[in-house]
Amino acid sequence: MIKSHERSSKLFNKGPSLLSKFLLIFFISIVLMGIDFRFHYLKDIRQATNFLSKPFHVALNFPNTIYTFTTQHFSNQSHLIHENEQLKLDIDRLKADLQSLEFLDQENNQLKNLLEVKNSKKFKTEAVSIIYSRFDPFNQKIIIDGGQNKNFQAGQPVIDALGLVGQISNVFPETSEVTLLIDKKMSVPIQIQRNGLRAITNGNGQNEMISLSYLPNSVDVIQGDILRTSGIDTIYPEGLAVAEIVEINNDPKFSFAKIICKPIASIRNHSHLLVVMPTSTLNNSIPFKNDQKK
Amino acid sequence: MIKKNKSFIISLLIAALLNLIQIKIFNIDLTPDFILLTLIFYFFKSPALVTISLFWFIGLIVDIFMGDLLGQYALTYACCYFLAQYFVNKILLNNKYQKLLYIFLIFLSAQIIMLMINVMHDLYYPGASYFLQSITAVIIWHALSKFKIFKLDH
Numbered sequence: 001m002i003k004s005h006e007r008s009s010k011l012f013n014k015g016p017s018l019l020s021k022f023l024l025i026f027f028i029s030i031v032l033m034g035i036d037f038r039f040h041y042l043k044d045i046r047q048a049t050n051f052l053s054k055p056f057h058v059a060l061n062f063p064n065t066i067y068t069f070t071t072q073h074f075s076n077q078s079h080l081i082h083e084n085e086q087l088k089l090d091i092d093r094l095k096a097d098l099q100s101l102e103f104l105d106q107e108n109n110q111l112k113n114l115l116e117v118k119n120s121k122k123f124k125t126e127a128v129s130i131i132y133s134r135f136d137p138f139n140q141k142i143i144i145d146g147g148q149n150k151n152f153q154a155g156q157p158v159i160d161a162l163g164l165v166g167q168i169s170n171v172f173p174e175t176s177e178v179t180l181l182i183d184k185k186m187s188v189p190i191q192i193q194r195n196g197l198r199a200i201t202n203g204n205g206q207n208e209m210i211s212l213s214y215l216p217n218s219v220d221v222i223q224g225d226i227l228r229t230s231g232i233d234t235i236y237p238e239g240l241a242v243a244e245i246v247e248i249n250n251d252p253k254f255s256f257a258k259i260i261c262k263p264i265a266s267i268r269n270h271s272h273l274l275v276v277m278p279t280s281t282l283n284n285s286i287p288f289k290n291d292q293k294k
Numbered sequence: 295m296i297k298k299n300k301s302f303i304i305s306l307l308i309a310a311l312l313n314l315i316q317i318k319i320f321n322i323d324l325t326p327d328f329i330l331l332t333l334i335f336y337f338f339k340s341p342a343l344v345t346i347s348l349f350w351f352i353g354l355i356v357d358i359f360m361g362d363l364l365g366q367y368a369l370t371y372a373c374c375y376f377l378a379q380y381f382v383n384k385i386l387l388n389n390k391y392q393k394l395l396y397i398f399l400i401f402l403s404a405q406i407i408m409l410m411i412n413v414m415h416d417l418y419y420p421g422a423s424y425f426l427q428s429i430t431a432v433i434i435w436h437a438l439s440k441f442k443i444f445k446l447d448h
Contacts, residue, residue: 018346022376025350029372032365037415042357042364049358060314132314136360137323137420137427138412184418205418 043170050172057131057145057175064271123237125159125274126150131175140183140205141169144273147176155235157276163241163264164188164229165273178273181242181263182208190242191230195220198230201242201261208267210243212259217250219257227261237276241265299343305332306352313360317430322423326431329356330371330404334397335435335444337378349375366411374404390439394432401428 016024036042128144146152148171156168158178166186170177179186184205190212191198197220201210215221225245231238243261250257309328317324333352336344353368361367378400405428413419438444 018376018379021346022372025346025372026369029350029365029369033363033369033411033415036364042361045358045364053359056311056314059311133316136362137424138416138418139362184416205420207421 046170047172050175054174057143060132124277126152126277127272128158128176128275129272130270138205140180140186140203142166142178142180143175144178144275145175146275147172147174149174150275151277152176152275153278156278157236157240159240159274159276160265160270160272161274162266163243164236165263165265165267165270167235168275176275180267181265182210182267188236188242189230189233190227192221193226193228194222197221198232199227201227204260208263209246210261210263212245212261213256215257215259216255217252217257219259221245221248221257221259223248226264302336302340302343305336308332310356310359322426324426324430326401326427326434327404330374330401331431331435333371334374334378334400337375344375346372346375346379363411363415366408369411370404370407373407374400377403394436397435398428398432401431404428 126146128146128150131143131145133142144158152168152171154168154171158165158168164181166178166180166183168176169179180203181188181201182203182205184203186203188201189198190201199212199215202213203210212221212227223245227242227245229236229238229240229242241264243263245259246262247260248257249259306329309332312328313325315325329352333344333349349371350368353371354365356367356371357364381396402425405425409419409424
């Protein structure tokens with residue numbers, strides 16, 4: 001078991017004792033943390049050393065690469081033909097949908113012009129894949145492939161087919177860090193679809209839920225209300241689905257209602273995401289601030 | 295020097311890779327800190343190799359890649375080494391289960407230190423299920439100790 005003779009063999013222990021070494025290290029660590037807390041220089045160090053983590057990303061994606069390679073290699077022709085037909089049908093259906101959508105869009109723009117309301121611009125997206133989610137119970141972050149090489153900037157929204165997933169918080173040469181909607185530091189300005197009420201969401205951090213803050217007890221919300229981005233912050237385009245209200249607690253003891261919402265985008269079950277690229281209306285994106293609450 | 299410690303460096307790299315994989319059951323994150331697990335294993339296996347400064351230095355590297363503040367993992371690992379070394383000759387570790395309890399307490403102290411650092415600079419508590427990670431670490435330790443290459447006594 002433990003080789004106690006090896007530990008106690010040093011009769012004349014030269015050098016500083018364990019306690020003094022520990023105290024020195026403790027002091028250095030506290031100083032490092034204090035300086036980092038004030039000046040945030042860890043970001044720059046991480047930026048400079050990011051290339052060292054690339055082998056880990058390749059190794060992590062290795063099983064996935066093998067899986068796709070073998071499935072592609074062994075998938076038979078009839079299966080592919082069937083899939084192709086299905087995809088063609090899907091495309092036709094989507095094209096038909098798009099036609100009606102374009103018509104509605106045009107009509108909407110005309111009506112908005114009549115009312116002299118500023119038109120909201122469409123946005124472009126860039127597909128990315130998730131490399132891994134960071135091991136850290138205190139932060140809800142994922143790493144995606146694509147960073148400065150794809151012209152990503154801190155502050156760009158990240159979505160999936162259903163709704164908003166999060167926001168890019170750090171950009172590295174070939175990867176980016178995305179802070180998820182459920183992170184405790186993440187706030188999104190939203191509008192309730194049913195009645196147009198504006199509010200701000202806050203991540204809970206622990207149970208994959210988000211909450212609506214600073215709404216009075218008498219607020220007009222019901223279970224099942226859909227929250228969409230309001231677009232007034234110029235970071236998130238207008239109308240992205242964010243969450244659905246699942247629980248309302250109007251306890252008169254507290255001055256604000258406690259409203260719990262479930263994100264609509266399936267935040268954890270993805271391998272691919274879309275990054276919203278800045279357009280003319282979204283070019284003033286404010287970088288994500290790490291110390292929003294301070 | 296490096297040749298001698300090849301297995302140490304390789305196992306640390308594997309642990310770093312394992313750290314990027316999340317173990318989740320019922321939406322509770324149960325991933326233990328595999329790097330700390332490896333360090334503690336070498337603390338028992340070859341006490342001459344690991345020192346408090348090595349623990350601290352590896353913690354610093356972990357900080358650069360996944361920490362929130364530079365120095366939080368470094369401080370946690372150094373505290374773990376201090377606690378482990380301070381008590382290793384003071385208590386009798388006669389049977390396997392006493393030792394598992396000892397390892398559980400080291401991991402728990404690591405989690406408490408980490409929680410304290412985070413609560414101080416963030417005012418955020420991740421819930422009681424956070425401490426389940428220590429239990430996963432002990433279970434993994436126990437499971438791996440059945441294998442011959444992870445046996446500590448010769």
